[in-house]
Amino acid sequence: MELELKHPLAFVPTMGALHAGHQSLITIAKSYAPNVLVSVFVNPLQFENPDDLAQYPRDLDGDAVKAESAGATFVWSPTIEEIYPAQPSIINAGELGNLFEGVHRFGHFDGVLTVVKRLFDLINPQFAVFGEKDFQQFFLIKKMVKELALPIEIIQAPIVREADGLAMSSRNIRLTSDSRTISLVLSRALESAAQEIDINKARKVLHEVLRAEPGFTIDYAEIIDENDFTLATEATLSPRAIIAGWINDLRLIDNMQMNCGGTR
Secondary structure (H helix, E strand, C coil), X not given: CXXXXXXXXXXXXXXXCCCHHHHHHXXXXXXXXXXXXXXXXXXHHHCCCHHHHHHCCCCHHHHXXXXXXXXXXXXXXXXXXXXXXXXCCCCCCCHHHHCCHHHHCCCHXXXXXXXXXXXXXXXXXXXXXXXXCCHHHHHHHXXXXXXXXXXXXXXXXXXXXXXXXXXXCHHHHHCCHHHHHHHHHHHHHHHHHCCCCCHHHHHHHHHHHHHCCCCCEEEEEEEEECCCCCECCCCCCCEEEEEEEXXXXXXXXXXXXXXXXHHC
């Protein structure tokens, strides 16, 4: 790596195709350290579908402009050889890595943890910022850092949404106008469920709203305890609804804290 990094350093790892959500991570990172490194690396280990890897949007020049305008000090786009000079030692995500997202994306979280640990080793940041849109990913990275006793503070950043409620994602660029309309069912379902104070009613509403949209196919829709990913009960203090599903050949995810259970 040919970067002369300055510390203290805050790190924002990305796969590129930056948008306002990524820029919000950079802004948050800047509040923790004067130096912010943004990496742009499309990690092949976390793609279970070669077509998805090939179609992932890429715009490095645009990414650099957006990152720097948000306050990034360094923008780094490493090669695969820099990240994986030899056969990588895969980090196993464990049982949680096989739940929810892991059921539908076999090996995905192993690939995520492997690349994040490798980036941490190369950069040695004091802080790293991750958005909560990929909530299971955030949870597993924080768990890995704790278990390996890495000297890095993991910062949780809130989801950034479009004005109509759609969670920002690099993949949104692939939505057609019709699909874009259908995609609003995710935030609509989450917001409807969040109005309920009874957890069973919230689960029912979550599924009812999603199933009422014929253009959306559910992978999963559940309310969990965000502290351990067990299914939430009325006693759960921190319930969070998580959703994943398909609109044609595009898969979308979203999540939101709920007002049911022990929070009421």
